[in-house]
Amino acid sequence: MSRLDPNGRWDGAVTSRALPSSEEEVASLSPALRASLGRIWWMQAATEARVAHSFQLVHASLAKLGANEALVQLAHRAIDDEHRHASLCEELTSRYVGNALGAYVKLPDAHPLHATAKNEEERAALYVVGQCALNETFASAYLTAAREECTSPLGRAALRELLADEIDHARVGWAYLMSASAELRVSLSDWILPLTVCNLREWQEVATQSEGHSTGELAAHGVPRAEAIREALEEAVSGVLLPGFAHVGLDTRAMERWAQAGMAT
């Protein structure tokens, strides 16, 4: 039975348009490269599905905050979006290695607890900002970098589908910040640096673990080089997060000093 919501973004379909035929492309790859790509997309299916849980929390948080109904609905749709992403990744796995790896597995759910939040309202706002404005902005930067290096029609099509949704997910966070109360924005100003440091650390780990395996060959199929990931993350901090947070009225002075000092995590 499908995990996808028939009322989801594409009426229960996995993608906005059919993925390109890939038999010839895949047949031209070495067995080792096919195996690597199959494994990478298989694991990404699991991690995409895990983020559906993150959006359950974001959705509940926005509802608790009494946020604009359009944002609440977008966050609800995002739960299904992440399941669609998992299905898309399964499809990519299948294109490269058939059904050799089986269904993806459920990874343990995880999210920050923000134990020192002043109250439930602040914690709910931190969930929205952390998952949407930060994590999905980094995801958008990652996917943009991946797409720039990707020449494979199949890879580019998959990355385009993922990126289109991640952009919407990030915008939920930015739009929420625009509509948050002045009082909440003051308290969030004190949190944006720790939130950014912790989330950037997660993404830098993706780059670190790519070192030694990242190749132009993989990059051509949508798995970016470690250096490209690092560059995209740093540009996201200086070019999106800092001016973005300033634009929505947060105090970015501490974050700016941290960025200028090298973005230590």
Add this chain to the structure above:
Amino acid sequence: MLYPQHMTHRLLHTLVFSSAALVGGCGAAHVTPTSDASAPPDAGADAPDVRYCEAGWPTTKGQFRHDRDGVVYSCSHPMENPEMPDLSMCCVIRPEDLPENQP
């Protein structure tokens, strides 16, 4: 202070500026802080801040599958490594596959 040197990142426009439309507005006006006394503290400026020690939100990338001796691992390292020198980076995703859990 709108960071003019960085205003050209295309995602800034796509993610931030255009998101105002979602809430039917034209974006928040920037509030210039009144004094340095009110500035948020730097990372690690005073006592250790536990907020910096939390794990961030999990990403949708960066996990890889390893198979070894019939056991499937989820790892943060992408390459097949027959020696598996650092299992701390991996978790067993089907504990029933472990030899000690075999009937």
